[in-house]
Amino acid sequence: MKRNRIYIAIILLATVVLGSCNKVDDYAEPEETLTGKIIDVETGEPLYTEQPDGTRIKLLQTDWNDNPLPQYFWVKPDGTFRNTKIFKGKYEVTPVDGPFVPLTEPQTIDLAGEKDLTFKVLPFLRVKLGDVSVNGTTVIVNYTIARPAGAGTFKITDAKVFVSTTSQATNASFDNKLTQTNNLQGTADDEILGTNYTASITLPEKRSFYIRVGARSEDNVSRRYNYTEAVKVDIP
Structure with a gap:
């Protein structure tokens, strides 16, 4: 009898686990788009970069929690950027790791659909x-x-x-x-x-x-x- 109860418990547990595995994820896929460019603040010329391991765009989703983890994606060699897989929300956006004086203030956006940004930076040289x-x-x-x-x-x-x-x-x-x-x-x-x-x-x-x-x-x-x-x- 005791053995039968153990078998029943195992079967019930397996049913719960399998059921949870078959649940459909309710979260929508990220589909918002962020594009833009980085230019010299004085000349308006593109800020070229190397890739990989060049300039990146840093995202902080401020409406998700009070201490958001940063997200990053690469800037293209011609100084432009495009990311088509971002969740809808409010973000602080900053270019980082580039050969320019670091920006002290991010651009704050409410991303829904497509948003285009221009960052004006002062190059080191x-x-x-x-x-x-x-x-x-x-x-x-x-x-x-x-x-x-x-x-x-x-x-x-x-x-x-x-x-x-x-x-x-x-x-x-x-x-x-x-x-x-x-x-x-x-x-x-x-x-x-x-x-x-x-x-x-x-x-x-x-x-x-x-x-x-x-x-x-x-x-x-x-x-x-x-x-x-x-x-x-x-x-x-």
């Missing part, structure tokens, strides 16, 4: 691409490095002329044998900021490459590069 010329298999790249007022005085450490067969051409995607590094650790920042730099790179013939210049400083532990736009060169 501004890298300008000058003339890029091709002479046979040699590419000559000219560039300058500037620091906006208010962007701090972190030591400028290096600049790179990134070479890649893809249009990204960043620290996350480059040809290590062709990319040229300019070590600036031993050069005073005042000298760096007043110099027109020239890089000469020999590339394989009959191929196309993308070139982009990046520079960085000891701004924070992430040490992201500030980038120029990428240009395509065709080697005859």
Whole structure:
């Protein structure tokens, strides 16, 4: 008799467990969309980033609880972002982990449907691409490095002329044998900021490459590069 009761208890427990497993989740799938871009607050130019491991968007859903856990998603290399799988709600939105002065205030939104945001940031450095010329298999790249007022005085450490067969051409995607590094650790920042730099790179013939210049400083532990736009060169 005692054994029968045990069997009945086991059967009842299994029924409850199976029933709970078969219940349909009542939560709706996330379907709200957040898009936008990150630009230089003074020039309006895009803030290019490397991916993966570049700039991210941080979300805090403030109507969920009083101590929400942050959610993150990546910004695209061209400085734009798009996430189509977010729950409806109120959020504080902030770009983080980028080569710019951290924003002190998030943008607060009530997300329902699609929302587009623009973040204006002050980059740590501004890298300008000058003339890029091709002479046979040699590419000559000219560039300058500037620091906006208010962007701090972190030591400028290096600049790179990134070479890649893809249009990204960043620290996350480059040809290590062709990319040229300019070590600036031993050069005073005042000298760096007043110099027109020239890089000469020999590339394989009959191929196309993308070139982009990046520079960085000891701004924070992430040490992201500030980038120029990428240009395509065709080697005859």
